[in-house]
Amino acid sequence: MADRHFSLCIDHHPSNTLYADEVLLSEQAPATAELMTELIGLLGVPLTPLMADCLFTGLVTDTGCFRYSSVTAHTLRTAARLMDAGAQAYEINRRMFETKTRSRLMIEKAALDSLQFCCGGKIAVISLTRKEIERSGAMEWELDGIAAMSKTIEGVEIGLFVKEREDGAVKASVRTSLQYDASKICSRFGGGGHARAAGCELRDVDMKTAAELLCSAA
DSSP: OOOOOOOEEEEOOTTOOOOSSEEEEOTTOSOHHHHHHHHHHHHTOOOOHHHHHHHHHHHHHHTTTTTSTTOOHHHHHHHHHHHHTTOOHHHHHHHHHSOOOHHHHHHHHHHHHHOEEEGGGTEEEEEEOHHHHHHHTOOGGGGTTHHHHGGGSTTOSEEEEEEEOTTSOEEEEEEEOTTSOHHHHHHTTTOEEOSSEEEEEEOSSOHHHHHHHHHHHO
């Protein structure tokens, strides 16, 4: 019998549609890298320093450097295991959280200039047009973390980040406190993700309308 290919999926997003032939899904895991580390151990594969670096990077970026509510004692034990295997924790954290390009700083400036509040200050909205993104010189990966900026403001329960895509659609990212579910908000627009962090896409609306729709859904 001829061999056939299987599609595999390892994930921790509750919005996963179970599209693969075989799925390892744990909604309780704060990072897919935590699941990967556990699976590697079960397979008896030795962790090399390079593997540990990659997994530790995934762990800290998915947990916001262990700041999110989904982090457990098992997560921290996983981090310790990866450090024991050679993960360069200090250097990874320095590069991920303490180093910024000039273009990243420019896009942060534009994001703060766009900041608006609604619902008595409980919702903060950051919006970036395509022109503003291009003017900053920022690459797409440099926009990671912009969504969380508004959520750091005292008194804000929901942080919204809307940006204009090249095709004219509006990409939205939602960050929430424990009192709100970001995934439920985004699911109303065909998106999903985690309870505290989720995303969706809105078409045939401008940036202002997209922000208003998201505020109403929240």
